[in-house]
Amino acid sequence: MVEKTTNHGRSSKIRYSSIHRNLIESQQLKNQKTIMSEHHHKETFVTKYIFSQDHKMISKQFLITGIIMGVIGVFMSMLFRMQIAWPEQSFSLIEAFLGSHQTDGVMDPDMYLALVTIHGTIMVFFVLTAGLSGTFSNLLIPLQIGARDMASGFMNMISYWMFFISSVIMVISLFVEAGPASAGWTIYPPLSALPQAIPGSGMGMTLWLVSMAIFVASSLIGSLNYIVTILNLRTKGMKMTRLPLTMWAFFITAVIGVVSFPVLLSAALLLIFDRSFGTSFYLSDIFISGEVLHYQGGSPVLFEHLFWFLGHPEVYIVLLPALGITSEVIATNSRKPIFGYRAMIGSIMAIAFLSTIVWGHHMFISGMNPFLGSVFTFTTLLIAIPSAVKGFNYITTLWKGNLQMNPAMLFSIGLVSTFITGGLTGIVLGDSALDINVHDTYFVVAHFHLVMGVSAIYGMYAGIYHWFPKMYGRMMDKTLGYWHFWITAIAAYGVFFPMHFIGLAGLPRRYYSNTAFPLFDDLSDVNVVITMFALLGGASQIIFLVNFFMSIYKGKKATQNPWKSTTLEWTTPVEGIHGNWPGKIPTVERWAYDYSKPGHDEDFVMQTEPLKDGEEES
Amino acid sequence: MLALFYIFIAVAVALGIWQVNKLTSYRKTILKNDKNEDVVAIAKSEENPIATEKDNDIHGKFFFVFLIGFYILMGYCLFFLNDIMLPESASVEGENDDNLFLISFVLIGIVQFATQGLLFYFSFKYRGINNRKALFYADSHKLELIWTTIPTIVLTGLIGYGLYTWNDIMDLSTAENPIVIEVYAQQFNWQARYAGADNTLGRGNVRNIKGINTIGVDMTDVNGADDVPVRELHLPKGRKIVFKFRSQDVLHSAYMPHFRAQMNCVPGMVTEFGFTPKFTTEEMRMQEETVIKVNGINKIRKAKGEDPYVFDYLLLCNKICGASHYNMQMKIVVEEEAAFYSWLKKQPTMAEVVK
Numbered sequence: 006m007v008e009k010t011t012n013h014g015r016s017s018k019i020r021y022s023s024i025h026r027n028l029i030e031s032q033q034l035k036n037q038k039t040i041m042s043e044h045h046h047k048e049t050f051v052t053k054y055i056f057s058q059d060h061k062m063i064s065k066q067f068l069i070t071g072i073i074m075g076v077i078g079v080f081m082s083m084l085f086r087m088q089i090a091w092p093e094q095s096f097s098l099i100e101a102f103l104g105s106h107q108t109d110g111v112m113d114p115d116m117y118l119a120l121v122t123i124h125g126t127i128m129v130f131f132v133l134t135a136g137l138s139g140t141f142s143n144l145l146i147p148l149q150i151g152a153r154d155m156a157s158g159f160m161n162m163i164s165y166w167m168f169f170i171s172s173v174i175m176v177i178s179l180f181v182e183a184g185p186a187s188a189g190w191t192i193y194p195p196l197s198a199l200p201q202a203i204p205g206s207g208m209g210m211t212l213w214l215v216s217m218a219i220f221v222a223s224s225l226i227g228s229l230n231y232i233v234t235i236l237n238l239r240t241k242g243m244k245m246t247r248l249p250l251t252m253w254a255f256f257i258t259a260v261i262g263v264v265s266f267p268v269l270l271s272a273a274l275l276l277i278f279d280r281s282f283g284t285s286f287y288l289s290d291i292f293i294s295g296e297v298l299h300y301q302g303g304s305p306v307l308f309e310h311l312f313w314f315l316g317h318p319e320v321y322i323v324l325l326p327a328l329g330i331t332s333e334v335i336a337t338n339s340r341k342p343i344f345g346y347r348a349m350i351g352s353i354m355a356i357a358f359l360s361t362i363v364w365g366h367h368m369f370i371s372g373m374n375p376f377l378g379s380v381f382t383f384t385t386l387l388i389a390i391p392s393a394v395k396g397f398n399y400i401t402t403l404w405k406g407n408l409q410m411n412p413a414m415l416f417s418i419g420l421v422s423t424f425i426t427g428g429l430t431g432i433v434l435g436d437s438a439l440d441i442n443v444h445d446t447y448f449v450v451a452h453f454h455l456v457m458g459v460s461a462i463y464g465m466y467a468g469i470y471h472w473f474p475k476m477y478g479r480m481m482d483k484t485l486g487y488w489h490f491w492i493t494a495i496a497a498y499g500v501f502f503p504m505h506f507i508g509l510a511g512l513p514r515r516y517y518s519n520t521a522f523p524l525f526d527d528l529s530d531v532n533v534v535i536t537m538f539a540l541l542g543g544a545s546q547i548i549f550l551v552n553f554f555m556s557i558y559k560g561k562k563a564t565q566n567p568w569k570s571t572t573l574e575w576t577t578p579v580e581g582i583h584g585n586w587p588g589k590i591p592t593v594e595r596w597a598y599d600y601s602k603p604g605h606d607e608d609f610v611m612q613t614e615p616l617k618d619g620e621e622e623s
Numbered sequence: 624m625l626a627l628f629y630i631f632i633a634v635a636v637a638l639g640i641w642q643v644n645k646l647t648s649y650r651k652t653i654l655k656n657d658k659n660e661d662v663v664a665i666a667k668s669e670e671n672p673i674a675t676e677k678d679n680d681i682h683g684k685f686f687f688v689f690l691i692g693f694y695i696l697m698g699y700c701l702f703f704l705n706d707i708m709l710p711e712s713a714s715v716e717g718e719n720d721d722n723l724f725l726i727s728f729v730l731i732g733i734v735q736f737a738t739q740g741l742l743f744y745f746s747f748k749y750r751g752i753n754n755r756k757a758l759f760y761a762d763s764h765k766l767e768l769i770w771t772t773i774p775t776i777v778l779t780g781l782i783g784y785g786l787y788t789w790n791d792i793m794d795l796s797t798a799e800n801p802i803v804i805e806v807y808a809q810q811f812n813w814q815a816r817y818a819g820a821d822n823t824l825g826r827g828n829v830r831n832i833k834g835i836n837t838i839g840v841d842m843t844d845v846n847g848a849d850d851v852p853v854r855e856l857h858l859p860k861g862r863k864i865v866f867k868f869r870s871q872d873v874l875h876s877a878y879m880p881h882f883r884a885q886m887n888c889v890p891g892m893v894t895e896f897g898f899t900p901k902f903t904t905e906e907m908r909m910q911e912e913t914v915i916k917v918n919g920i921n922k923i924r925k926a927k928g929e930d931p932y933v934f935d936y937l938l939l940c941n942k943i944c945g946a947s948h949y950n951m952q953m954k955i956v957v958e959e960e961a962a963f964y965s966w967l968k969k970q971p972t973m974a975e976v977v978k
Contacts, residue, residue, distance in 0.1 A: 290890055407751045409673075426739070523929075
């Protein structure tokens with residue numbers, strides 16, 4: 006029916022909305038049928054838990070895979086932090102986990118670089134892209150817009166399984182004899198292209214590239230699904246301007262992903278060509294291991310452009326979902342509407358647009374034309390404006406609220422704090438003139454860990470604590486949540502705040518040891534303190550793991566709307582049935598933020614509740 | 624096997640945390656039995672999984688304490704870590720850089736101080752109380768306008784000054800009679816080549832690398848004969864230096880933090896950067912900031928029984944380049960022009976080296 010209409014129709018508005026309606030109806034009809042048929046066919050273990058097409062199950066799969074990858078990634082950082090603080094000392098812990106690569110428990114330089122590289126890759130892509138976006142886009146999009154499931158459950162399933170395969174390949178690469186990829190998570194050639202330059206650029210790098218290529222495909226399939234679902238499957242009354250900010254964040258994130266991830270794939274493909282088929286896209290004039298290589302005419306700078314065309318938007322792919330989750334959690338727990346809803350949407354869009362034209366600020370001193378540097382400084386500093394708007398809006402939302410200090414709320418407030426602290430130093434790094442001296446120092450490491458690493462992780466935790474009842478029908482333990490937050494919050498600042506200053510002292514990142522430079526001897530104490538906090542922070546995540554996995558089985562049974570939230574997901578039954586709502590899909594009558602609205606008895610009004618006579622929609 | 628042991632310990636600790644946490648929810652309570660006698664019982668108090676008024680109070684106050692702790696951390700880092708910072712810029716071009724940095728940092732500091740204060744203070748002040756209703760305050764165009772325009776104006780200023788500084792540093796076309804030096808990177812050391820009497824570097828390419836001609840100077844190029852290859856960089860004070868960077872294998876980055884100078888070395892292309900040294904090595908050693916920093920370092924070194932450290936300018940590699948990336952350095956000596964030229968004269972030229 007839909008296709009017929011499209012064939013005849015031209016893009017008039019009426020036509021579009023009728024297509025739209027038809028699509029929703031046909032989808033609902035289809036889903037209704039699925040639900041009917043469910044009474045006859047019982048799902049098997051395989052269709053329910055493994056090759057599931059249900060968005061709620063897929064989101065749990067993303068989350069748990071992400072958590073496992075996160076454990077690996079964080080643990081790696083703890084190991085290499087030990088090497089930085091106590092260079093070339095022997096640890097039985099290092100010997101136990103890194104085994105044959107080590108001599109008597111001392112980490113060797115190649116292994117150090119491998120750990121740094123894989124830590125970055127895992128955290129950025131596997132935890133904060135797939136683990137965060139994958140989990141919450143899948144869980145929340147159908148629930149918050151009022152749809153039975155994703156537009157294509159099948160593609161959704163494929164998306165998860167490709168992510169799973171890419172995770173497995175990445176983990177396998179850790180066990181390659183010459184070690185995993187070690188050229189930094191940015192894998193700049195020629196280092197990443199030449200096994201003569203570093204052993205990890207052999208088989209380890211090949212597996213890295215294969216894994217990432219599959220990852221990009223997974224991400225694209227997922228993103229397209231999110232976009233289509235949000236645009237086409239909103240329930241009756243759910244105008245774009247009534248969407249919760251989580252939806253806006255996930256929607257725009259998916260759009261950025263679709264725009265920029267393919268470029269990473271092409272960058273990786275050309276690198277594969279250079280490595281395996283002798284082309285010279287990125288390589289030229291190379292003399293290594295006593296011989297001149299045949300490569301001629303390529304440029305590593307091309308790779309940097311292609312890489313950062315994804316790499317920078319990637320920051321926002323990681324961050325925007327976290328900010329979306331935070332908006333929702335802060336509004337709910339402040340019992341106040343999010344301040345400046347439209348300004349928030351505007352900022353998300355502005356950030357998304359600007360994020361695609363600032364990639365050059367990673368390359369001010371790459372050798373590209375200095376004039377380009379000027380342009381990128383300009384666009385980069387502009388991005389501070391929408392970011393500032395977001396920060397101020399969060400703070401104003403708290404003002405005169407009635408703050409409910411649930412663990413999710415604590416993490417959201419923590420996010421706003423680290424987002425500001427980390428974001429502000431971006432003003433230094435985005436300024437090409439200042440970047441010269443802090444580029445690739447620990448100042449950068451501190452900056453991006455706070456603004457996108459810690460912030461996004463906080464957003465992820467906020468989301469997990471907040472929507473755990475929706476995922477498992479049980480509540481997480483509050484007390485453990487509090488312990489988890491406070492130790493993490495103290496440790497995170499303990500690690501990354503002093504780190505700015507050793508960067509300002511000129512300490513380059515990715516140094517296996519700083520002992521070769523007496524110049525940096527006075528930084529060693531600070532480095533020890535940082536490592537202590539890192540070990541504390543890493544270890545404290547065990548509290549979360551315990552809480553998460555034990556609560557799945559032993560948590561207190563959840564009520565339907567534990568946080569007294571207004572959005573649609575809290576109108577579904579606690580058990581989380583296939584198709585989400587047992588009867589008809591609810592219709593939406595108002596925006597998502599009617600908290601403490603005058604004229605209502607309760608301090609929240611569900612989105613499904615019709616406007617009273619004479620009541621104005623905000 | 625040891626790894627399994629560690630994992631086992633972690634799991635045991637994890638389960639312990641859960642159990643201890645559960646135990647704390649059991650409370651001693653006094654109940655009445657049928658005979659109306661007091662009976663002490665251990666009962667599980669039903670914990671509410673959602674924040675109560677008490678939780679709001681506790682964690683609201685924690686946020687306030689956290690804020691104070693954070694202020695102390697900021698203050699400590701700003702004032703006490705000052706001794707480990709880099710000393711004043713040793714290049715003329717770096718002065719603007721230092722200035723711009725100071726302005727940016729003061730601005731950032733003020734905003735950081737204010738916004739973190741508001742954020743945590745509000746978290747404390749408006750911690751939830753039962754039966755209180757929050758203020759329904761969804762929008763204010765006036766406020767939005769204020770905090771859109773103020774950052775815009777401030778940033779416009781910063782961008783303007785930043786771009787001026789950037790152009791001042793990067794524009795080498797106006798340099799009068801500069802000294803041209805090639806800095807050559809390879810895994811894992813630095814070499815350099817002075818342009819010689821004609822102040823023009825001879826062509827270089829990795830395909831010319833042969834024996835002692837380790838940086839691939841084209842010996843058929845007449846400009847190359849008088850070039851001077853060296854392993855230690857000497858710079859004259861007060862003269863504009865134009866560096867040309869090359870790399871023979873992977874990306875490196877020539878980082879000279881004291882001069883606020885850095886540029887990547889890219890195989891297959893020549894990149895450039897320039898600055899004018901302001902203080903000789905000797906003068907820099909006498910600078911107050913340097914003296915404080917060096918004393919601090921030597922105190923640590925003495926405690927470890929290591930030789931005392933004397934300040935020197937350095938060229939470091941600051942782009943991951945392989946196993947010994949962490950130890951790829953070259954000493955830089957800045958001296959008066961006369962001393963520089965007499966040093967340079969003593970170094971053999973390419974023609975003399977290669978023959």
